[in-house]
Amino acid sequence: AQRVTQPEKLLSVFKGAPVELKCNYSYSGSPELFWYVQYSRQRLQLLLRHISRESIKGFTADLNKGETSFHLKKPFAQEEDSAMYYCALKKNSGNTPLVFGKGTRLSVIA
Amino acid sequence: EADIYQTPRYLVIGTGKKITLECSQTMGHDKMYWYQQDPGMELHLIHYSYGVNSTEKGDLSSESTVSRIRTEHFPLTLESARPSHTSQYLCASSFPGRYGYTFGSGTRLTVV
Numbered sequence: 001a002q003r004v005t006q007p008e009k010l011l012s013v014f015k016g017a018p019v020e021l022k023c024n025y026s027y028s029g030s031p032e033l034f035w036y037v038q039y040s041r042q043r044l045q046l047l048l049r050h051i052s053r054e055s056i057k058g059f060t061a062d063l064n065k066g067e068t069s070f071h072l073k074k075p076f077a078q079e080e081d082s083a084m085y086y087c088a089l090k091k092n093s094g095n096t097p098l099v100f101g102k103g104t105r106l107s108v109i110a
Numbered sequence: 111e112a113d114i115y116q117t118p119r120y121l122v123i124g125t126g127k128k129i130t131l132e133c134s135q136t137m138g139h140d141k142m143y144w145y146q147q148d149p150g151m152e153l154h155l156i157h158y159s160y161g162v163n164s165t166e167k168g169d170l171s172s173e174s175t176v177s178r179i180r181t182e183h184f185p186l187t188l189e190s191a192r193p194s195h196t197s198q199y200l201c202a203s204s205f206p207g208r209y210g211y212t213f214g215s216g217t218r219l220t221v222v
Contacts, residue, residue, distance in 0.1 A: 036210070038151075043214065044200065044213040045213065046211070084151055088210075095160055097143055097155055097158050097168065100145075100152075100153040102152045103151050103153070105151070
């Protein structure tokens, strides 16, 4: 079965420092990977998808099939980046729901 | 406005009561999901549906039931609420293909 691991429950960084939120997955096929974000008192929302290869709010994530990772990165953290971040995986075949990691709370300290 | 709506936002109810959490979306999505978000903020899939009259149980064992009689409506029912059901319940929907989910604002349920 597919599984998503986010090893850090809490990550604290100073404003302006680089951020890397780790995500590893286990799945034998070709997955589709996503990052979701939940700001305080807001809905869970899609941040970015690996297939889009986009940068959203300065965040990027590259799928590394060799290391089975999809780490989320931002070169300079901002206070407004403080939120809960979830990595999610979808099998690239069949009709199956997303599998979410346990989430990492990012706290950016001024 | 095309969106996904959950009601109520907050609910406090006594043990043993029957409750229905409402979820409706106006985006024409055929897939809908219910997740339970526990105090540690982890998400657990409890039910999903890929269309009218189609429902499946998720990974988390749940005493709830769902129905999908209309495309836009996916209510979740607890026949007899217990304190262990206290949690936040999130509804989501999606289109087929490589797109993410749209989540509702959630229902925070407290069973006393």
